[in-house]
Amino acid sequence: MTETLHALPASVRGVFDTVQSRNPHEPEFQQAVHEVLDSIAPVLDSHPQFVEAGIVERLVEPERQIMFRVPWVDDAGSLQVNRGYRVQFSSVLGPYKGGLRFHPSVNLSIIKFLGFEQIFKNALTGQGIGGGKGGSDFDPHGKSDAEVMRFCQSFMNELYRHLGEHTDVPAGDIGVGGREIGYLFGQYRKITNRHESGMFTGKGVQWGGAEVRTEATGYGAVFFAQDMLAVHGESFDGKRVAVSGSGNVAIYAIEKSYQLGATPVTASDSSGYVHDENGIDLALLRRIKEVERGRISAYVAERPNATFVEGATPWEVPVDIALPSATQNELDEHDAYRLIAGGVRAVAEGANMPSTPGAVAMFQEAGVLFGPGKAANAGGVATSALEMSQNAARQRWSFDDSEARLRTIMQNVHDSAFAAAEKYGRPGDYVLGANAAGFERVAHAMLAQGII
Numbered sequence: 001m002t003e004t005l006h007a008l009p010a011s012v013r014g015v016f017d018t019v020q021s022r023n024p025h026e027p028e029f030q031q032a033v034h035e036v037l038d039s040i041a042p043v044l045d046s047h048p049q050f051v052e053a054g055i056v057e058r059l060v061e062p063e064r065q066i067m068f069r070v071p072w073v074d075d076a077g078s079l080q081v082n083r084g085y086r087v088q089f090s091s092v093l094g095p096y097k098g099g100l101r102f103h104p105s106v107n108l109s110i111i112k113f114l115g116f117e118q119i120f121k122n123a124l125t126g127q128g129i130g131g132g133k134g135g136s137d138f139d140p141h142g143k144s145d146a147e148v149m150r151f152c153q154s155f156m157n158e159l160y161r162h163l164g165e166h167t168d169v170p171a172g173d174i175g176v177g178g179r180e181i182g183y184l185f186g187q188y189r190k191i192t193n194r195h196e197s198g199m200f201t202g203k204g205v206q207w208g209g210a211e212v213r214t215e216a217t218g219y220g221a222v223f224f225a226q227d228m229l230a231v232h233g234e235s236f237d238g239k240r241v242a243v244s245g246s247g248n249v250a251i252y253a254i255e256k257s258y259q260l261g262a263t264p265v266t267a268s269d270s271s272g273y274v275h276d277e278n279g280i281d282l283a284l285l286r287r288i289k290e291v292e293r294g295r296i297s298a299y300v301a302e303r304p305n306a307t308f309v310e311g312a313t314p315w316e317v318p319v320d321i322a323l324p325s326a327t328q329n330e331l332d333e334h335d336a337y338r339l340i341a342g343g344v345r346a347v348a349e350g351a352n353m354p355s356t357p358g359a360v361a362m363f364q365e366a367g368v369l370f371g372p373g374k375a376a377n378a379g380g381v382a383t384s385a386l387e388m389s390q391n392a393a394r395q396r397w398s399f400d401d402s403e404a405r406l407r408t409i410m411q412n413v414h415d416s417a418f419a420a421a422e423k424y425g426r427p428g429d430y431v432l433g434a435n436a437a438g439f440e441r442v443a444h445a446m447l448a449q450g451i452i
């Protein structure tokens with residue numbers, strides 16, 4: 001991201017200056033903090049008690065940051081060393097909660113931006129979960145199952161001491177799916193001699209996992225877009241949808257878009273995107289990505305009417321609804337310009353912070369309905385909280401029951417963000433609304449629990 005961040009309101013500028021000077025090489029973390037501070041300036045104006053108690057000064061500093069060595073041996077017998085992270089940002093509303101990301105781009109800045117956003121996202125869900133994030137610069141792509149297993153075991157050999165159902169509960173994120181969660185959970189069980197279901201979410205449904213957890217983030221992003229459209233009497237029916245990514249979030253965003261009568265026409269990975277005007281063949285996409293773990297270009301070999309555009313993002317395809325579901329800063333001002341020119345009506349972020357600040361501003365100025373990730377993708381972590389509830393009660397809820405709960409939670413997330421935007425004089429600004437509503441909940445809890 002090359003955009004410069006705009007000047008903040010005077011009331012929060014000092015905190016931001018401190019964040020910049022304390023974390024000088026962390027642009028993603030600074031970007032995430034900047035967005036929240038910009039939104040909550042009016043909340044601070046009307047709550048002097050938050051200012052007096054130094055709520056913001058405390059929140060921008062993680063409660064605890066763990067960085068560790070992860071040594072493992074590859075199939076050729078060579079020693080590899082990766083770096084592991086867990087940033088435990090805030091436990092004021094519940095145990096630290098947030099995923100693990102395994103991707104070569106992972107560094108402290110990425111984990112801190114994700115952990116910081118997670119605080120407010122998790123608060124918005126209304127469930128009792130704090131905020132944290134972790135991961136490693138390990139790249140699971142191209143690794144054998146045995147290599148992934150050895151890496152996960154080594155990673156857990158350090159991380160286990162910081163986890164627990166009442167302490168810190170990880171889950172998946174980019175590069176961490178069912179396979180990795182199985183290996184990580186297995187090693188935790190082995191080291192601790194405890195089958196402690198509630199210390200990890202996203203588990204297999206046969207061994208403590210929750211129905212709908214796999215689908216939840218993608219479904220939730222579609223539900224959020226559905227709710228934004230419904231305010232204006234509009235729906236998904238008959239609409240064309242652009243989705244980026246081809247992981248868990250994208251796949252289930254595509255599935256739910258179909259179920260609501262829309263036609264998703266794109267999917268992507270880091271090599272480029274496919275455009276299928278007849279609608280993405282979901283079974284084919286899943287086979288390529290989940291079974292073969294291949295590149296998305298393989299899609300056009302079996303769908304001759306589809307096109308693969310190398311090295312580009314799907315935002316040049318004119319659509320009604322865009323669901324960025326790949327990664328941070330994947331949609332910039334140029335992309336926003338093309339989407340707006342193509343007539344986009346709603347953008348809901350399935351990924352975390354996929355739109356750059358300039359792109360967000362352009363959508364808002366153009367009157368495009370914009371749902372930021374920390375609201376629109378909250379369905380994943382919300383369903384993780386449902387998994388924790390089921391584990392604690394030793395229950396299993398049905399798929400339909402779980403989806404109905406997710407639907408209600410997403411409606412509440414939407415309504416809270418919508419109401420907060422109105423309350424602070426920016427109707428329809430879901431960025432401000434999500435940040436303000438999440439922050440208020442966290443700030444009141446911090447105030448009640450004292451200076452700690």
Ligand code: GLU
Binds near residue numbers: 097170381
């Ligand atoms: N990684 C997901 C997120 O960004 C899910 C976290 C979780 O379920 O704990 O919210």
